[in-house]
Amino acid sequence: MAETPTTAASTPEMVNVTINGTAIRVPKGINVIEAARHAGVFIPHYCYHPKLPIAGNCRMCMVEIGEAMFTPDRQPVMEPDGKQKIVMQPRLAIGCNTPVKEGMIVVTNSAAVTRAQNAVLEFLLINHPLDCPICDQAGECKLQEYSVEFGAGASRFREEKVHKPKKVDLGPRVVLDDERCVLCSRCIRFMRDVAKDDCLGFVERGSHSTLTCWPGKKLDSNYSLNTVDICPVGALTDKDFRFKMRAWFLKETKSICTSCATGCNTTIWSRGNIIYRQTPRDNDAVNECWMCDAGRLNYKFINDPGRLTKAIVAPASVPAAGKGSDAGKDAGATSYEDALKQLGPKLKAALANRDSAAFIGSARATNEELYLFARLAKGSVSDCVPRSWAADNFLVKADRNPNSAGAKLLGVAAEPMGSKLAAIAEGIKGSRIKTLVVHQEDVTKHGIGADLLAKLSLLVVMDFKQTATTKAAHFVLPGVTFAEKRGTFINAKGRLQRVWPAVSLGGEARPEWEIFRDLLRELGGVDNHSDIAALFADMAGNVPALAGRVLSKVGDEGVQISTG
């Protein structure tokens, strides 16, 4: 049965409404579409979007509205059977722009409503090109879905369709097909009211109405691809995803964007082990339903065929006997177990003097990894690499590391982050630091050049790709990206959020928490975490800010923790 919403912070004023005969209480001020959603009734709509101002131009959400009848002196008018008489408004009303009020009666399944829906869909399809076989929206198109559910099933239109511009280049990332556009104006309202970069509008009149960019402007905002998400049809398409793969083949994995400290909730769309696109996932506490283009398109490094899939033991430390078997392969490429077996004693010996070792962790790693990394680094100097870009007033944060908060909380990063990097470089220069363990960072770009790395007697690097640092390393253990592992991140506002594996690289590469666990074991630790949940439980038991948290209860939208 329908429930009244409990999400509002303060109890909102509630009103009684009846939707298709179901009486429910809903918060005052919401519109009929949202009220019907509370009652489990779906009202089809194109132009209405919960995060955008109301336009009311698609006319798809027509409903019948009525109320109980009263005499002018507010006495109820009764039917002969003892029920109160109901008067329905003579005309249908649009659900999106009709706020609910006390005693409102809404009917969404009457013959009049069905006729209106049939008629609206018939009009929308009159000039629609019906090129579904080539349209990227096919499979997630509201025209297709509503035609099946609410359409009349056939067109009576025999005339020539209106032809409009096709394949219009709106901006660097978005292509427009005007023939497919249903003129809902969602994109216009998004750019005007959410992205604050008013650049789209309609020109011409009647059936020749056309969406276009303002003269001299381009749809080049860093949020332009959200217009593709909210476009209910295939009019706006993503240049990056265009014609790459049909939506119905793609597996959806919940994830978060790791391009900045905002941690926008995302869905990763993959088929096989290839990621085809990322889209924002609703989370009102973080990103509502938007994300920036830069973050959205920042997934290609995951699909890179040149990723590290083998452990590498630099030729200098490979025993002569083992060389023949690896002929023809990358120099020093070996199995993970073999690399671990060789590395274990060396690392243990090197860490006997903790002062001669330094650890550079990654603020792009998960909390679980940082927790184990901090254990590895205990007693030695450790820090992370800070990374920043230009922030905006909407979603993009200046801090490009997705987990700076976690790196600080778990004690890997110095305060401020990166302040010890110069000291580490100095220590290597002065031959005081002989051992360096680096996770997922190319330190040659951050003040510790290849000449300094050459002075080290032991350089261990965990990374998912070849960098100048992995090339200088004595041991490289192959890790994976955020899209290939489980774990948690803490965003800039102190929200603990999870990632799930969307693809799998294969080979010897594995989540770094497994690598750190194995290294701790080699050093004589007793850590025996067999899975991420046990590791998280251990971490929650030792980190006060995470006390009482359980990984499975973090949920899809994350939880706010006290830090931040």
Added chain:
Amino acid sequence: MKLERPKLTLLERLYLPAIVSGLALTFSHIFRKKVTLRYPEEKPEIPPNYRGQPVLVKDEEGRVKCVACQLCEFVCPPRAITIKPMEYPENAKYGKVEKTPAEFDIDMLRCIYCGYCEEVCPEQAIFLRGPYSVTGLSRKAMVFNKEKLLELGGTLPDPIKKWQKK
């Protein structure tokens, strides 16, 4: 239950008359019209509606009719079809069709000749047509690519010319 053995007459028990009559029938075929073919040197005539292997066809202008919608890939029960779509380059002759297969592979070791691909195709681009002899010397050779499928399919006139009106 006990079965009675049939009682044989003397002629039947002699055995030879049956052999002779059988051989007589065999020899009589020497003088009749041949019904067999010397396959593979001689090939049978295949009727136009024969349901052989799936192939891709072109229209009479020579345009590849497939637009890489990937519905056949989706519907294929043994997952024999793999398509990689691409966009027609700018100013291409059929640029307004926008989409075309860059690669179209059918793994003929997987194909079960069910015909779902033909049934689902919204462009009448894939048909189960004449080719019936599907052979190859390796697994790789049994994956038929776009060029091979188009060669096997040939031309099938398109009375609708849907894309010409776009």
